[in-house]
Amino acid sequence: xNFEVEHELHKRRMSKNIxxxxxxxxxxxxxxxxxxxKVTDGNVSSAIAGAASNE
Amino acid sequence: MSDTTFTKDEFDAxxxxxxxxxxxxxxxxxxxxxxxxxxxxAAPVDVxxxxxxxxxxxxxxxxxxxxxxxMWYESDIDSLMRRTRNRPIPAGKIKSxxxxxxxxxLAGISVFMLGLAANWFAAVFxxxxxxxxxxxxxxxxxxxxxxxxxxxxxxxxxxxxxxWAVATSGISLESVLMFSLIFLWTPPHFxxxxxxxxxxxxNARVPMLTVTHxxxxxxxxxxxxxxxxALFAFFTSFTALGGWVYLGTSILLNSIFVVMAFKxxxxxxxxxxxxxxxxxxxxxxxSLIYLFLQFGSILVDNGLGTNFSWxxx
Numbered sequence: 001x002n003f004e005v006e007h008e009l010h011k012r013r014m015s016k017n018i019x020x021x022x023x024x025x026x027x028x029x030x031x032x033x034x035x036x037x038k039v040t041d042g043n044v045s046s047a048i049a050g051a052a053s054n055e
Numbered sequence: 056m057s058d059t060t061f062t063k064d065e066f067d068a069x070x071x072x073x074x075x076x077x078x079x080x081x082x083x084x085x086x087x088x089x090x091x092x093x094x095x096x097a098a099p100v101d102v103x104x105x106x107x108x109x110x111x112x113x114x115x116x117x118x119x120x121x122x123x124x125x126m127w128y129e130s131d132i133d134s135l136m137r138r139t140r141n142r143p144i145p146a147g148k149i150k151s152x153x154x155x156x157x158x159x160x161l162a163g164i165s166v167f168m169l170g171l172a173a174n175w176f177a178a179v180f181x182x183x184x185x186x187x188x189x190x191x192x193x194x195x196x197x198x199x200x201x202x203x204x205x206x207x208x209x210x211x212x213x214x215x216x217x218x219w220a221v222a223t224s225g226i227s228l229e230s231v232l233m234f235s236l237i238f239l240w241t242p243p244h245f246x247x248x249x250x251x252x253x254x255x256x257x258n259a260r261v262p263m264l265t266v267t268h269x270x271x272x273x274x275x276x277x278x279x280x281x282x283x284x285a286l287f288a289f290f291t292s293f294t295a296l297g298g299w300v301y302l303g304t305s306i307l308l309n310s311i312f313v314v315m316a317f318k319x320x321x322x323x324x325x326x327x328x329x330x331x332x333x334x335x336x337x338x339x340x341x342s343l344i345y346l347f348l349q350f351g352s353i354l355v356d357n358g359l360g361t362n363f364s365w366x367x368x
Contacts, residue, residue: 016072034106034171
């Protein structure tokens with residue numbers, strides 16, 4: 001049985017792969033955001049301002 | 056195995072991303088997200104909005120893990136019931152073992168991440184909730200006793216307590232009150248469903264109240280529990296959780312709920328069959344709106360600052 005590139009199965013697998021990719025990118029973004037919030041003790045803007053004034 | 060050995064059935068049965076989402080019981084997840092959010096916001100401790108977002112996502116994922124593990128264990132009875140036979144496992148889209156692995160992996164990730172994002176008390180609470188739903192309710196109670204929904208309902212009632220724990224790292228009267236609201240709401244909600252699902256539970260040999268004690272008794276129970284819920288919800292107005300908006304909402308919502316339960320109590324199955332369980336279906340749909348509005352009123356009171364500072368408790 002020969003597959004065409006645009007077989008419905010490929011589309012389905014593509015949507016699954018894209019979905020998984022979105023989940024992984026979101027997970028990384030959440031970890032990054034959480035790290036920033038924890039490190040700056042929830043006060044991101046003043047932490048950035050403090051870092052700039054120390055330079 | 057090469058692709059050339061696939062049959063058409065295997066193509067049709069291969070899972071899509073929507074099947075994995077269905078495994079998480081997204082409608083239940085909405086309830087979990089909303090009540091947990093109310094728990095966090097109602098707590099007297101400010102939490103950074105991003106921490107709230109991350110905590111809610113992983114509490115929801117923990118709820119989803121419970122749903123996947125529930126579908127894994129119940130795939131045999133799901134295939135026997137009209138309501139559940141199109142779920143991913145009985146439909147042949149996802150293998151039972153795959154759902155089990157998916158559920159356990161999500162449970163681990165959600166608990167660990169909630170511990171990192173919020174605190175380990177909330178994380179252990181989430182783990183206990185997943186354990187309660189899967190082991191106590193799904194594996195033990197559901198196939199053993201008609202009280203399955205009554206006791207097992209605790210699993211669905213924990214999310215606002217977890218939300219409260221995210222903010223405070225503990226338990227207090229307010230979080231127990233929120234738990235109790237959902238705990239008392241669950242039985243009439245599911246018994247109404249059992250009434251209009253007719254013989255689904257009987258075919259699957261699940262000892263729901265309709266099967267073990269009959270449909271008349273189930274109607275009596277719905278009415279009794281709804282009165283109990285209404286009284287509890289009303290008197291909660293005068294606790295630390297209450298406020299003007301909660302009080303007004305509570306009077307309105309519970310009056311309607313009791314009237315609807317009274318209608319269920321007054322009629323029999325012959326009448327219900329005649330109109331395709333119209334009253335029971337309306338009661339079920341209204342119960343969902345009821346819970347969202349009752350919990351929503353707690354949020355509104357918090358936002359407007361209309362809480363009763365003179366709460367008796």
